[in-house]
Amino acid sequence: MTVRAVLALGSNLGERSDTLAEAVADIVDHPLVRLCDVSPVVQTExxxxxEDQPLYLNMVMEIETDLExxxxxxxxxxxxxxxxxxRVVRWGPRTLDIDIxxxxxxEQDDPELTLPHPRAAERAFVLVPWLLMDPAATLLGVPVRQLAAAAEDLGGVEDFDASMEQS
Structure with missing residues (x-):
């Protein structure tokens, strides 16, 4: 059965922008995964x-998949x-993080995979790119626009221009 899924990608180590672009390609380089849309990239605290981690680049992508x-x-x-x-430190720096x-x-509460993602509704670094990709998106019936406006980390999200990234 084909379903749509939204994935969030983040990176704060290495060539962040390149890593995100390559990860999108790697995700859809599977016969049972097809790309529907990608968000703009944002830079976030x-x-x-x-403490003292580098800034993140974050984005979301929508896929169609036949994978369970x-x-x-x-x-x-x-x-x-x-x-x-x-995976060394929880919420520590990483080359790549992908969340479903x-x-x-x-809706499932499984020890290995809780869906929807249990903290997505309060994370501007997920909600803002999702909103930019799909202004009509909802999460559990609540407009993503409304959730993003209430997210505590909203002030730490800014547009990112990949041409500005220096290694």
Missing amino acids: PVGGP PLELLRHCQAVEAKHHRE IVYDQL
Whole structure:
């Protein structure tokens, strides 16, 4: 069964912009995943985790997939691994982070994969790019626009021009 899913991607180590672009290509380089849309990239302050982390680049993408939720999670984790993702410190710096935000209308509270993503509704670094990609988007029936306006980290989100990134 084909479903639509929204994935959030973030990077704050290495060539952030290149990593995000390559990750989008890697995600859709699967016979059961098709790209529908991508958001603009935003630059954001780190939320949670250790202090003094580099700024993040964040974006979202919408896909159509025939993968089951846990298969999609495994695929996303394989893409993270390809980009040298290391899980050392919770919410710590990373070359690439991919989260499944929504998987169609599925609601599940599973130890391995909770859907929709349990913190997506309060994270401007997810909501703002999602809103830029899809102004009519909703999360559990609430307009993403409304959720973004109420997010505590909204002030730390700014437009990002990839031509401005210096390595």
